[in-house]
Amino acid sequence: MRQVRMFLSVAAFFFVAGQLMPQSPVQVTLVKAGRLVDPKTGNVLAPAAVLIEDKKIKEVGAPSKVQAQSGAKIIDLGKATLLPGLIDSHTHLLVDPIVPAEAERSRHYNGDFLPGLLLAIAESPSKRVLMGAQLAREDLESGITTVRNLGHSGIDGDTELRDAINAGRVPGSRILASGRKLITRGSYLQNLNPALADAILQQEFFLIEGADRAREAVRRNEFQNVDVIKVTADENLTVAELTAVVEEAHRAHLKVAVHAVDKTSIQTAIDAGADSIEHGNQITDEQLKLLRDKGIFFDFTPTFYGDFWTRVREATVGISPALRERWAKLDVSDTETYNTLVQHVLKSGVKFAAGSDMGWYVPGKTRGQASVSRFPVLHQGGMTSLDVLRAITSNAAEMLGWQDRIGAIEPGKFADLVAVSGDPLADITELERVRFVMKDGQVVRNDLASH
Amino acid sequence: MRRVRICVVLAWLVFAGQTLAAESSVHVTLVKAAHLVDPHTGNVLSPAGVLVENDKIKEVGPLSRVQANAPAGVKTIDLGSATLLPGLIDGHTHLFLDIIVPPEAEEARHFNGLFEPGLLLAIVESPSKRALMAAQSARQDLESGITTVRNLGHSGIDGDTELREAVNAGRVLGPRILAAGRKLITQGSYAQNLNPALADAILKQEFLLINGGDRARQAVRENVFQNVNVIKVTADENLTVPELIAVIEEAHRNHLKAAVHAVDKASIQTAIDAGADSIEHGDEVTDEQLKLMRDKSIFLDLTPTAYGDFFRKITEPVVVISAASRATWASSYTAARRRQRYGQLVERVQKSGVKVAAGSDMCWFYPGKTRGEASVETFVHLREAGMPALDVIRAVTSNAAEMLGWQDRIGAIEPGKFADLVAVSGDPLADITELERVRFVMKDGQVVRNDFASH
Numbered sequence: 077m078r079q080v081r082m083f084l085s086v087a088a089f090f091f092v093a094g095q096l097m098p099q100s101p102v103q104v105t106l107v108k109a110g111r112l113v114d115p116k117t118g119n120v121l122a123p124a125a126v127l128i129e130d131k132k133i134k135e136v137g138a139p140s141k142v143q144a145q146s147g148a149k150i151i152d153l154g155k156a157t158l159l160p161g162l163i164d165s166h167t168h169l170l171v172d173p174i175v176p177a178e179a180e181r182s183r184h185y186n187g188d189f190l191p192g193l194l195l196a197i198a199e200s201p202s203k204r205v206l207m208g209a210q211l212a213r214e215d216l217e218s219g220i221t222t223v224r225n226l227g228h229s230g231i232d233g234d235t236e237l238r239d240a241i242n243a244g245r246v247p248g249s250r251i252l253a254s255g256r257k258l259i260t261r262g263s264y265l266q267n268l269n270p271a272l273a274d275a276i277l278q279q280e281f282f283l284i285e286g287a288d289r290a291r292e293a294v295r296r297n298e299f300q301n302v303d304v305i306k307v308t309a310d311e312n313l314t315v316a317e318l319t320a321v322v323e324e325a326h327r328a329h330l331k332v333a334v335h336a337v338d339k340t341s342i343q344t345a346i347d348a349g350a351d352s353i354e355h356g357n358q359i360t361d362e363q364l365k366l367l368r369d370k371g372i373f374f375d376f377t378p379t380f381y382g383d384f385w386t387r388v389r390e391a392t393v394g395i396s397p398a399l400r401e402r403w404a405k406l407d408v409s410d411t412e413t414y415n416t417l418v419q420h421v422l423k424s425g426v427k428f429a430a431g432s433d434m435g436w437y438v439p440g441k442t443r444g445q446a447s448v449s450r451f452p453v454l455h456q457g458g459m460t461s462l463d464v465l466r467a468i469t470s471n472a473a474e475m476l477g478w479q480d481r482i483g484a485i486e487p488g489k490f491a492d493l494v495a496v497s498g499d500p501l502a503d504i505t506e507l508e509r510v511r512f513v514m515k516d517g518q519v520v521r522n523d524l525a526s527h
Numbered sequence: 528m529r530r531v532r533i534c535v536v537l538a539w540l541v542f543a544g545q546t547l548a549a550e551s552s553v554h555v556t557l558v559k560a561a562h563l564v565d566p567h568t569g570n571v572l573s574p575a576g577v578l579v580e581n582d583k584i585k586e587v588g589p590l591s592r593v594q595a596n597a598p599a600g601v602k603t604i605d606l607g608s609a610t611l612l613p614g615l616i617d618g619h620t621h622l623f624l625d626i627i628v629p630p631e632a633e634e635a636r637h638f639n640g641l642f643e644p645g646l647l648l649a650i651v652e653s654p655s656k657r658a659l660m661a662a663q664s665a666r667q668d669l670e671s672g673i674t675t676v677r678n679l680g681h682s683g684i685d686g687d688t689e690l691r692e693a694v695n696a697g698r699v700l701g702p703r704i705l706a707a708g709r710k711l712i713t714q715g716s717y718a719q720n721l722n723p724a725l726a727d728a729i730l731k732q733e734f735l736l737i738n739g740g741d742r743a744r745q746a747v748r749e750n751v752f753q754n755v756n757v758i759k760v761t762a763d764e765n766l767t768v769p770e771l772i773a774v775i776e777e778a779h780r781n782h783l784k785a786a787v788h789a790v791d792k793a794s795i796q797t798a799i800d801a802g803a804d805s806i807e808h809g810d811e812v813t814d815e816q817l818k819l820m821r822d823k824s825i826f827l828d829l830t831p832t833a834y835g836d837f838f839r840k841i842t843e844p845v846v847v848i849s850a851a852s853r854a855t856w857a858s859s860y861t862a863a864r865r866r867q868r869y870g871q872l873v874e875r876v877q878k879s880g881v882k883v884a885a886g887s888d889m890c891w892f893y894p895g896k897t898r899g900e901a902s903v904e905t906f907v908h909l910r911e912a913g914m915p916a917l918d919v920i921r922a923v924t925s926n927a928a929e930m931l932g933w934q935d936r937i938g939a940i941e942p943g944k945f946a947d948l949v950a951v952s953g954d955p956l957a958d959i960t961e962l963e964r965v966r967f968v969m970k971d972g973q974v975v976r977n978d979f980a981s982h
Contacts, residue, residue, distance in 0.1 A: 198647055198721060199720040200721065267652040269653055270653065271728070275725055394846060439632070
């Protein structure tokens with residue numbers, strides 16, 4: 077161990093020295109805008125200026141107070157409103173399933189998702205990660221400066237994509253990678269060829285079979301240097317197994333995000349001490365109280381809210397009248413269910429964040445547009461615009477354990493900023509029209525510059 | 528070897544004894560119809576009688592004579608004014624694939640995009656699931672008058688050999704199956720985008736890879752171990768003549784024919800040089816190659832599957848078609864050009880005197896049609912492409928039987944052949960689309976379908 081440490085410090089020395097020599101001058105940027113929203117307090121600063129030094133925010137305040145020395149780059153966003161970069165706390169950059177034809181869908185368990193997932197796994201990981209790079213770039217261009225990628229990325233797709241983005245090889249959001257998803261056998265891909273099943277599942281998942289295997293799975297993910305552990309809880313998963321996962325993850329200072337939709341699985345996640353409940357659609361009021369008391373986050377994923385399915389299918393496959401009618405009804409009932417969920421969660425006082433859970437090819441939209449389109453629907457579900465903003469900035473940062481780095485425009489945080497033309501507190505759909513994106517102090521997009 | 532023989536003889540004795548005890552009486556049926564077409568000669572017999580004894584044809588001839596020779600009180604099936612034909616033979620099919628055309632966006636993601644997602648799903652999902660789907664396709668083929676199929680690959684390791692056994696044992700309904708087991712290919716012909724960590728395992732479930740003569744022989748033997756009826760090889764520009772010769776030698780040593788998929792000129796030449804028994808598809812065959820095939824008695828197995836606007840018909844009801852694709856289809860280019868090119872092929876083939884059979888090559892999910900209806904439709908394409916109706920019928924009966932090496936068993940309504948018969952209402956020589964409206968099907972002397980019975 078000592079030897080490793082020594083080696084690291086020597087390496088760090090060379091690295092620091094190497095950095096200092098070629099680019100010693102500090103890059104200073106001053107961003108000015110008509111307004112700045114602080115999601116945490118709800119305060120609006122107008123007008124506002126943000127001073128950025130390299131990757132970090134140095135100072136925030138009124139333009140009269142925040143001033144840069146000569147030579148600083150000035151970016152004037154006019155009347156626009158600045159917000160912290162958006163955080164999508166639940167996404168899947170390495171899957172992009174195209175809804176299958178009706179006939180194909182009816183051939184498989186979990187038919188909408190399955191053919192696309194299988195193709196993603198059985199085809200080349202190189203092909204897959206290049207697609208992931210595209211989706212990461214598109215997310216960033218829509219203002220999502222950080223994502224938490226919760227599984228479905230092969231063995232190391234998301235960890236490698238994270239490192240490539242951090243190294244500047246490809247543009248993309250900051251990624252918190254979960255590596256392989258921990259599942260009990262039976263949650264996914266039930267129709268597999270038995271001669272291939274284990275090999276295929278192993279490319280995408282870790283199977284939890286007992287506490288020891290659960291611990292091993294966490295360690296194997298640690299070996300890939302993941303940022304978070306993702307577990308799918310279903311009725312098969314025992315509290316003992318999930319407790320083992322959570323213990324092992326916490327020992328490695330990793331949070332555990334638990335997919336849990338039904339009441340039983342949610343209870344398992346609570347009892348085992350999950351850090352966040354993903355989806356949580358069927359949560360009860362008693363369970364919400366437990367979440368609040370234990371400080372467990374609730375991560376909303378209103379992916380299918382409204383007529384999402386109908387629109388995606390309409391543009392892709394033929395739809396029989398019978399199914400069209402069934403889906404139209406489902407669109408309505410799912411939306412009503414979600415509206416109720418939003419009310420209950422807000423009333424409970426539980427900590428919440430939101431994720432797009434985007435794992436779908438949405439015709440006519442980039443991945444970023446598809447992802448961001450899921451946030452304003454929370455407002456349709458009854459959440460105030462400010463709470464929606466919190467769910468994907470300050471709250472999300474806290475859920476990720478990165479509240480010291482992202483989620484707010486404050487000194488010391490990464491310079492991840494977005495700007496919209498209108499007032500997002502009056503019209504939350506402004507999020508779907510992000511005109512300026514900065515990540516790590518670098519401008520990714522600036523549509524306001526041409527004026 | 529002697530020990531095996533003794534064991535087989537003993538088993539046969541026990542089996543024969545059981546059969547005799549259980550149903551010692553001979554099952555005799557007289558089938559009457561206004562007309563009977565003999566594809567081999569082109570003769571039409573009117574009216575006709577066919578006497579069937581158990582699973583074989585006993586006598587064929589003018590109704591009066593056959594009736595006179597029939598035992599008193601024989602079970603009689605009167606098909607009225609219908610026309611009898613031998614049961615149809617699909618010389619090239621894929622019962623274990625039923626590919627749904629993917630959305631355009633999905634297609635664009637893969638090499639061979641139209642075919643690939645469906646093929647991958649078929650391989651990586653459960654073989655049991657797949658076999659049950661194939662049982663349905665087999666039954667539907669039979670119900671449309673296809674009493675024999677040659678299944679040329681894409682059936683997992685043993686799907687088609689096991690389905691053949693199950694059909695023969697009466698467990699499920701279906702045509703007589705000549706099974707090819709796994710297709711022999713060179714790496715690179717199919718499923719090119721695979722995850723390297725899984726690729727070999729996945730390919731092995733569906734294919735035997737030819738890499739050199741020894742592996743080629745081994746591949747044939749692995750198929751022989753599964754008791755296949757024919758060897759299917761995909762020839763592409765990678766496949767060498769020595770490799771294909773090794774396959775064919777080994778196949779012939781086992782009394783198996785080698786059916787070689789070959790589309791482009793180079794692959795067709797490889798197949799000819801190596802001594803293939805049939806060339807499947809052969810779309811780009813030259814006149815010189817046709818002459819070589821004729822001289823070497825190599826069959827050409829035509830597969831006019833995608834003739835005309837086939838793809839439009841299987842795509843339109845399934846996925847949203849972009850304006851660009853629609854324009855391509857609408858333009859004279861695709862369908863008309865395909866028609867023209869296939870028409871020229873048929874004309875040259877007819878002129879060459881090469882032996883011709885036909886196969887549906889059906890592997891597609893065709894909305895609104897059963898698998899049988901989809902398969903038979905492709906035979907009609909040959910007539911549209913300029914082949915006379917009688918030759919079309921030959922291609923799917925007598926000629927196909929010869930190509931399969933089963934001319935002693937099927938492909939004609941003659942004494943000693945299996946009692947595989949179909950009947951249509953009209954005159955198939957005047958209107959070949961009558962094949963798409965088969966009203967009566969008998970296989971092995973058992974009636975599968977008789978729409979005339981209600982009258």
